[in-house]
Amino acid sequence: MAETDRSVLDEAWGRIPHTRDVQTEQGAFTQTRIERVITLIVGPGSLVLGAQAFAAAFGGSVDEAQGWHTPLVLAVFIPLVAMIVACTVNRFARVFSGVFAIVFVLALAVWPLATAGGPAPVPTENPWIFYLVNVATVSTVVAFPLWMQVTWTVATPLLFGVVRLLQAGGRPEFVVPVILDVTFALILGSVLLTLVWMYRSIAANVDQSRALAVASYASAAATAASEHERVAVAALMHDSVLGALLAADRASSPRERTLAVSMAREALTRLANAEKDSLEGSDEPVRALRLADDIEIAARELGIELTVVRRVEEGTPRVPGRIARALVLAAMQAVANAVQHADAQGLTVELTGGSAPGGVAVRVRDSGPGFDIAAVPPDRLGIRGSIDARLTAVGGRSDIDSSPAGTTVTLEWESGDRW
Structure with missing residues (x-):
């Protein structure tokens, strides 16, 4: 009966439409689509902030010392472009998103060294790397588990604040602008992380409810199939077997004996095909x-x-x-x-x-x-x-x-x- 229940469950799940580009397992129908939507938002969304950072890197003043600017820009923007392409085409999105998140943190870590001996920073102007802080935090929702997403969302803006103050030599006029920048990055990153977590939770609940509904349908269908089988077998037993036995027991004339033999022959034939639907x-x-x-x-x-x-x-x-x-x-x-x-x-x-x-x-x-x-x-x-x-x-x-x-x-x- 377990095989019957499984086949009924498969048939019930097969009634749910599946698109050509998404193959889902039972119980992950909505979650798979939500994940695809998230990667599509992260990719093109990062493209906007990435373009802003790229324009700031080559269209304004340079904060890095001589010989640091171009290598640092290439080290950050190549993984960023790879992440955007991967999220858009839905191929290796998790790998390239994780690579960018890690590379960006490393770039922030070397920022004080890269800017040592460079032009004096201006409090009212943010360096190009600041525009990618939230891109790094949002990339973690594709690449990492939840605890790492929270860690990146909190640690990356704080790390930017520390390296920015180190670049400025701790001058007082930088404290308030840096605090505002860090606060803005923390709030925006927390909002994005919360929205993604909320949508994933809703998708999981929808899939759980759908799985319960499908299981309920399968149970009802299996019960109906068992009842149908019981009635069919009962009718078969009476029509073919009991009828033949009664006819043989009561046969007292050649005509009745012929009838009993014919009924017995039919009983054997129908029992041999009992697995088929009557x-x-x-x-x-x-x-x-x-x-x-x-x-x-x-x-x-x-x-x-x-x-x-x-x-x-x-x-x-x-x-x-x-x-x-x-x-x-x-x-x-x-x-x-x-x-x-x-x-x-x-x-x-x-x-x-x-x-x-x-x-x-x-x-x-x-x-x-x-x-x-x-x-x-x-x-x-x-x-x-x-x-x-x-x-x-x-x-x-x-x-x-x-x-x-x-x-x-x-x-x-x-x-x-x-x-």
Whole structure:
């Protein structure tokens, strides 16, 4: 049963649409898409700040000493460009984002050495490296786990403040501007980190709820499949096995023995194919008159010669294949009951069809002694499983009228009932 539950779960999950560029595992449907959105925001968003830093690096005053500016710019901007491209194309985004975050911190660490002996800094002008502080912090949301993201978000602005004051030699006029810059970087980095964490949490909750819904659907579908299997097996056991045993036990004439042998042969065939769905086959609609032909052929295979009376009007709708098979099987169960319990006295089968309302009906009559329907034991499935349940499963109706004058089993289906 575990394999059945797994296949049902796979089928349920398969109903959720998957895009061509994202292949998700069960339970990570929304999280995968949120991660893709994050990388798309980090890439192009970093491009804006990176362009601003690049313009400041080559369009204004230079803070580094001679021989430091170009190598330091290349060391920072090459990983930045690689990160932007990787996030945009969604290839190696985590690797290049982590490389940039680490390289930028190293660049900040050597900043006091790179600016030693260089031009005197101006308090009102920020160096080009400042514009990349939040790019370094936001890159960690792609590359690192949460605790490292928090560490980078707090430590990187503080490190910039320290190296900026070292560059300025600790002059008092730099204290307030540096504090403002560090505070701004801390606030912006914290907001970005919080937003990413919030969206990831929402995506995880959505996926958890979806997984629970799919599991609930799978459980319900598995239960329904088990019930369907139970009813099908019960009908098979009664129709094929118990029917053959009862016929063999009661056979007292050549005709009854022939019927018992035919039923036993059918039982063996159906048991050999028990793993197949009893309703398998094409559901292509068939002519109503086809039902009469199928009933006659099935009866002949059981050793019963009968001719179905046909009263089918012009315009009678075609019957879906699944319903046609259910009507034929139910009719044959009624015929077998008439042979076993009424010795086929006055046995007749009539097929009627009408166009308004569109539908068909099969009536199996015998002139036997009849029986009390309410007195049928619950474990006898000839009527409940093989007739009533079978017709109900395909949207049909069954009615049994029995009296000392005989029994009439009516099997009906209307085109508007279910199909």
